[in-house]
Every structure is written in C-alpha cells, then in structure tokens.
Amino acid sequence: MSPYLIALFAIVEREAFRFLQQRERFVAALVRPLVWLLVFAAGFRAALGLSIIPPYQTYITYEVYIVPGLCGMILLFNGMQSSLSLVYDREMGSMRLLLTSPLPRWWLLFCKLTGGTLISIAQAYAFLAIAALFGIQMPWHGYLLAFPALLVAGLMLGALGLALSSFIKQLENFAGVMNFVIFPMFFLSSALYPLWKMAESSELLHDICALNPFTHGVELIRFALYGELNLPALGWTTLACAGFMALALWGYDPARGMIKRKG
Template sequence: MTWLVALSAILHREALRFVGQRSRFVAALVRPLVWLFVFAAGFRAALGLSITPPYQTYITYEIYIIPGLCGMILLFNGMQSSLSLVYDREMGSMRLLLTAPLPRWWLLFSKLLAGTLVSILQCAAFLAVAAVWGIRLPLVGYLVVIPALLLSGLMLGALGLMLSSFIRQLENFAGVMNFVIFPMFFLSSALYPLWRMAEASPRLRDLCTLNPFTHAVELIRFALYGQANLMAALWVTVALAVFSAAALRGYDPARGVQNRKG
C-alpha cells in the first residue's frame, strides 16, 4: 500500500508539473507537426517507398513517418523528464525523494512511469491532429499501439535516467541531450526505411539496426496496424533492462560516496 501511495504521489506531482507547463505540451506537438506538414510535403516526391510490412499497399510519405514522429515525442519527452531530474537534484528535492523508506528502484520506476504516461498523452494528441489532417490509421491500431508506446517510452525514459545519473550539472546535461537525441533520431527508420539507408551505405544501415530507437519505431509502426513485431519488442525490452540497470547503479548512494572519497 505504501508503494502505491508513493507511486500516486509521484504521478500527481508530474501531472501538476505538466498542467502548469502548457508551453511544454504545445512544444511537444509543434515539433512533430512541423515535420509532418512541412518536411513530409517537401520529401514526398523525392523518397519513394516500396510495399514492406506492415504495409500491404503503397503509402504516402506522411503515413510512413507517423510512427517515427511518435517516437520523436517519446524521445524528446524522455530527455526532458530526465532534465527535470537533474534540476530536482540541484534543488535538493531529488535527494528527499530517494531518502524515502522504499526501494530505490521503485521510486525511479515511478518517476519513469509518470514521464512515460505524459508522453503517451502527447502522442495521442498528435495522432488526433494527424487524423483531423486526413492521415487515418486502422481503428484497432489506436488501441494496440498503447502498449508499444508504453514499452518504448519506458526504454527511452530509462536512457535519459541513465544519462542524468552520471551528469551532475544542468548545463552539461542539456548539451549531452543534443549528442544523444539527433544521432538516435536520424540513424533510425523514423524518416526512411532501412533498405533505403542500405542503398547509400551498408555501414549506416548496420548502425541503424543497432540503434534501439529504430526498434522502438518499428514496434510502434507494426502496432499502429494491429500487428506485433516480436523481434523489435525483444530489442526494446533488452535496452530497457540495460538502461535501467545502469541508472540504478548511477543513483546508488554508495557509489556517490566512493566518488567523493576518490
């Protein structure tokens, strides 16, 4: 019961922060919408797409990048939530949270889950705007995609949590975000299929294949069409476990004491 109380308190705090920062919600929508309305329109004729799963017919470029833009929302919001962790640590509130008489992994998971749920709400708003614009997906996909968004959001949030555990200053974390977000986004299948990347460079295609964000995008892509991509789900789950383990180690107080002694 105490664990649930802590979880609800963290969720409530994150919800209040989200409601109080409406500009954050608007910015999270403007970014993918600009890519959808401007970038996709400019590259529609330049980037031809073949019939590849889960698509059973030719599609427009706007439809192709929808899963990648959902991944973009999860990625940016995961890093933004981790940025707030660094701020909370500088202000001292993070220290108070971790001193609660509960397992540290549960407190960090609660924080991670709260940020992911906010990301899912932003993805839902984005998909609604896209549907109004005329980009409609199978109705079953809007339900099946929720677990895919949850798993992918947890993985990307855990990545940000891992980075925040090793970066001590707010200014440094903001700089590191750019070196993580943009390579992960562009070296993925968010904007172009992997076979198109292989035509340009097989090595770049291999890097895209190793990128966990690629598998998160493909997991979302198949889920939007009511299909399961088990291989992508496995890769995302493995990445979630690795990032979470590294974050727990980074937030280990014994490790911090050893660092100060060193």
C-alpha cells in the same frame, strides 16, 4: 493502500501537475512532429518513393510512413525533458528528499519513469488525433494496440534519460548532452527512412540504424498501429529498457558515490 502504490500515485500526480503548469511544453512537443509531418514531408514526398514493406499492404505516402517515427520523436524528447527535471530537482534538493524515502530506490526511479512515460503517451495520442484530422488515419484497432507499444518504447527512452541524468551533475551540461543523444538517435533510425533506403546509401549506416534501440522502438509502434506484433522489435526494446534502467540504478547508487569520493 500499499506504500508502493501511494508513492506511485503521488509521483505520477506530481509529474501530471507539473506538466499541466507548463502548457508551452505540450505545445512544443506537438510543434516539432507537426512541422515534420506538414512541411518536410511535403517536400520529401516526391523524392522518396516507398515500396510495399511490412506492416503496409499497399503503397503509402511519405506522411503515412513517418507518423510512427514522429510518435517516437515525442517519446524521445519528452523522455529527455523529464530527466532534465531530475537534474533540476537534484540541484534544488527535492530529489535528495525523495530518495530518503524508506522505499527502495529502484521503485522511486520507476515511479518517476512511469509518470514521465504516461505524459509522453498522452502527447503521442494528441499528435495522432491531429494527424487524423489531416487525413492520416490508422486502423481503429491500431490506436488501442499502440498503447502497450508506446508504453514499452516510452519506458525505454525514459530509462535512457534517467541513466544520462545520473551522470550529469549540472543542469547546463545536461542540455548539451541531450543534443548529442537525441539527434543521432532520431536521424540514425527508421523514423524518417526505411532501413532498405539506408542500405542503398551505405551498409555502415544501415548497420548503425539497425543497432539503434530507437529504431526498434519505432518499428514496435509502427507494427502496433496496424494491429501487428513485431516480436524482434519488442525483444530488443525491452532489453534496451532493462539495460538503461540498470545503468540508471547504478548511477543513482549512493554506495557508488561514496566509493568514488574515497578514491
């Protein structure tokens, strides 16, 4: 087998074992979106009326609208959590051991990113299954077509976490930075409110939400769950993923660290 595939399987397996040993992480990943779905949505349902907007063909309840956004929430939080483990591994020395592999650094980081993303997707599908038990169901083919959308969005958010972890040296600092990234990205997006609702309140907020990469990731998932491809969302999400990954590679470049020390 190719050394590249061996490294990929080994790192993904390591991420899976680590996840299975942290059952509270799985529970926490589901509690957050379920609270929004079952508690907050009940209160917002009467206050937020939703018109017919693509990909919906009829009027929908608020619970139906926020399901894709809550899938994005799972990907976002888990992407940051996975990157938090990178900071921990770097402090413990295991990250340094991994990066001494003869394989290219970009491939090792991609393997780490893939492992975290696959775990995020499994959690998102677990959430969709629970939502279906409460009567919030999508077209059956939407569950299949959502996989590539979840994969692209998960890679984008995981790459953002990688980029952040490359510039943060201490575990304590990363937790604080996460809060400054996660909550603005989540609330300034179309996860909880459609963009036209934002425009009614403030054109500036609408523009910020439209520029937010998380918005495009959520819309990619939303359309995929109804069997449709949102090409602009796919393009912007892929572009953001490439940009964040390039930033992460630059941050983990040992030559940059040498230059910085000499300066």
